[in-house]
Amino acid sequence: MLVHIKDLVQGAKKNGYAIGAFNIANFESVLAVAQAAVKAGSPAIIQVSESAIQYMGLKPITHIVSTVAKNVAANVPISLHLDHGSSFDTVFECISSGFTSVHIDASSLPLDENINLTKQVVKVAHARRVWVQGEVGAIVGSHEKNIKSKLKVIPLAKLDEIIQFVKQTRVDTIAAAIGTAHGIHANEDIVFSLLKVIKDKVKIPFVLHGGSGISDAKIRKAIKQGVNIINVGTDLKVAFCRALIGVCLKNKQETDPRNLLKPTIAAVEKAVLGKMKLFGSAGRVATIS
Numbered sequence: 001m002l003v004h005i006k007d008l009v010q011g012a013k014k015n016g017y018a019i020g021a022f023n024i025a026n027f028e029s030v031l032a033v034a035q036a037a038v039k040a041g042s043p044a045i046i047q048v049s050e051s052a053i054q055y056m057g058l059k060p061i062t063h064i065v066s067t068v069a070k071n072v073a074a075n076v077p078i079s080l081h082l083d084h085g086s087s088f089d090t091v092f093e094c095i096s097s098g099f100t101s102v103h104i105d106a107s108s109l110p111l112d113e114n115i116n117l118t119k120q121v122v123k124v125a126h127a128r129r130v131w132v133q134g135e136v137g138a139i140v141g142s143h144e145k146n147i148k149s150k151l152k153v154i155p156l157a158k159l160d161e162i163i164q165f166v167k168q169t170r171v172d173t174i175a176a177a178i179g180t181a182h183g184i185h186a187n188e189d190i191v192f193s194l195l196k197v198i199k200d201k202v203k204i205p206f207v208l209h210g211g212s213g214i215s216d217a218k219i220r221k222a223i224k225q226g227v228n229i230i231n232v233g234t235d236l237k238v239a240f241c242r243a244l245i246g247v248c249l250k251n252k253q254e255t256d257p258r259n260l261l262k263p264t265i266a267a268v269e270k271a272v273l274g275k276m277k278l279f280g281s282a283g284r285v286a287t288i289s
């Protein structure tokens with residue numbers, strides 16, 4: 001069932017686990033996340049990036065996610081979220097389309113401009129009971145590629161800027177650069193000392209971006225330190241592509257696309273299930289009210 005993201009995050013916060021925010025790329029991955037949520041008895045966030053919107057269209061995505069949530073995952077709570085929205089227009093379209101949470105990512109702008117744009121989004125979103133995620137200190141890396149190479153620099157967000165940003169914008173959740181990166185990179189990490197001071201000073205839920213490529217032990221430690229949402233994109237794309245390439249190579253004469261795509265659903269479902277167990281959200285449906 002489709003629910004407001006607030007219900008999911010409150011359950012996670014109260015009970016000390018994290019909700020996976022899973023980037024979807026197509027119908028198969030929406031189905032995979034929903035099926036994993038049912039199997040695990042886990043709440044889940046389905047999130048869409050601007051590139052997913054360009055690929056599938058905003059209305060189709062909204063309808064597919066709500067229909068799948070209603071029919072495939074009737075008894076588990078699922079929320080729909082915009083990931084890394086770069087403009088007021090994109091965010092506004094998603095709010096109008098029925099999203100209960102939007103991420104305005106103006107983190108590449110100077111802080112005062114980031115604050116101004118985020119404030120405009122918060123005003124419009126809160127008037128419609130929609131949650132807003134803000135971002136400070138741009139999270140680097142690639143959304144589209146699985147690069148195992150080292151990134152030259154992984155800049156960190158500044159604590160005083162995060163505090164000022166949260167106070168002035170009144171965002172509901174906060175993302176900040178704490179050492180992770182988008183994609184899978186040899187030198188990405190979690191700077192736990194920074195996460196600790198952020199959690200001490202900033203009381204709204206913290207969103208960990210770049211969840212792929214971080215060891216299970218570090219993910220567990222981050223959840224213990226109070227992370228409530230973990231974004232996972234690349235690991236799911238890799239699972240999808242590996243499965244598709246494998247089945248295509250073995251079945252070069254296949255003429256029914258469904259026979260090629262079914263293994264991709266199973267592969268993404270397995271990857272999502274693993275994350276739900278790791279994040280501690282499996283078996284937690286009852287904690288959502």
Ligand code: G3H
Pocket residue numbers: 023083084143181182183184208209210211212213231232233234235
């Ligand atoms: O916003 C999306 C995420 O931060 C995904 O990062 O591709 O490294 O898992 P990832």
Ligand code: ZN
Pocket residue numbers: 084139182209210231
């Ligand atoms: Zn991200």
